[in-house]
Amino acid sequence: MNIAAGKILCMQGDNPHSFYIVKKGTLVATFKDEQNEIVTKNLGPGSTFGELCIVEGAPLEYTVHAEEDSEIEVIPQTLFQETMAEQPIWMKSVISFLTQRNSIAKENKRKKDFITTFPSLLFILARSSDKLIYLKDLKNELKNFSNLSSLETYKLLLILQDFRLIRLQAETLTVENETLIKLLYDMLRIRAIYKNTSHYILSLTEQAILTAFTKAASEKGEQLPNGQISVKTIDLAAQTKQSMHGMTLTKHSLETLLQKRLLQALPPTATKNNDLPGLEFIEKFSADFDRLLNLLELNRIYPQLDKKLISGQ
């Protein structure tokens, strides 16, 4: 088949049910990539295209036009089917296997791109100086880190919105909790690079005590000059018992929180051995209230994150 220069052979999304081999001349394939940007590719003699159109009836991924007067060999699907009928049965299985493997690889790439772009998105949001960010600008920034499509990027943003970390508007997003985004990013970074769990990941007991602290602080807390809030040990113990099904506050259960500096004992109890004295010697505990709320929220979000990323695809 001859095709004159400038003539369009087929359009992106068409289903020509044919396979093409360029014999002479040059054709140009034009398509929109994942970023919605137009990409062109020259198809010279020996180039082929349309393999998935003929094998599985998939639509063509690009528009093809002749750059110069060209000659192409067109293999219609009927010929493919007739020829396959003459082949041993296992040859059909081989082609079907190759096609399936291609689909699996494509899907794996999509999923992997989706999951691995998430930290980049957090990085940009955590580091942006503005709380109001244009989606267009964000996508442009993200291009320097990943080639995720606009649609997939939007799905990631929806996950962040579900966690109430951002709020999406028509053309912009507002960062709702910058601190939490930073904490989440740091946790992922530490997990990936250092293969460690961040010390911000709290045990259930630690979470229970801090939750009791925030409740006690809301009701009976006392604002300190350094901006922290203090709670009497007796009130913390009572709140822990009340809201945590009779859990008793012990010196042991508080030790890790003091080591992580999430709670401070008052008066300061640091000894040479950094040992914590008995609870009866501690009058109060103090903490940065907002920081505790963020940490508790982080520990609520974190276990859901991987699941959300998988289900959000």
Place this chain on the structure above:
Amino acid sequence: MITGDSRKKIIPPTCSHVKAGFVVSSPQDEDKKIILLNEGELVALDPKANNKVVFKIHPGNLVGVGALLEREPIRYIFQATVDSVITIIDDECMESELKALPVWLLAIIKAISARTRRINESIRAAKTDNPLASLASFCKFFKDDEFLQTKALLQEFSWLTKTPIPTASEALKALIRRKLVVFHGDKSCLSIPNPDLLGIFVDYQKAKDLNKPWLPFSLTLQQKRILVLLSTLENGTSKDATDWIAFFKERNFEISVADWLQIQQFEWFTEKGNHLLALDLSKINYFETALKYEQNIKGTVK
């Protein structure tokens, strides 16, 4: 029409009956082969996980296509769980069959395989084509007063973009050479003296990637002089097009309508309504900074 030569000699596949427990294929096999299960059942065992069963193969399914056609390593041991009937397509058999195929069918098989190979390679590859622009874009998010650990910064960038550390290190050296990033002490620490300049550098790199002229570096002498003049005005200064042209002419600039249209491409002005064009000093600063640091951006700084 291109067709295959059906007269070529075909070596038929081998049909075998195997007993339960027989290993039909394993990673140690030197001969690559495709195994089609006709009857019975096979299991895939992972030798790296104490021969744990990974999946089962049922009649009609085949294994070893990647190994035979793509020379991929075999990952699993395939073992019959019950007495089974298999068809073995070895290298010789496959080659004879492929030779007998029409050239176009062979081209289809090769095209699908190549497509899969490209996708798999792209999964492992760095996420961006230009590591220099990508690293610059990453670095511009840090503040000018932050002291950063070189090793940690490269690790973090490599994690985000999948850029190999040696490639990231080369890109860092290119930024250091341009004085866009500065090492401290024994190079274990670095800082970004002007993060905004890195953003400008990224734009320059992008234009370069697209083989497009970059506007700040394509100004004529007159346009540069106009830029300097505009930088002395207040942000938001507004006039309509005629008044702007008159304004320039009053200051001895020979400016035609064509020149004016070209200037407007630089986006130094934003439309304000009522045909008014307001001066955007941030854009003016962008161009001025680019010109001031032209050597750094182009990499010709000494």
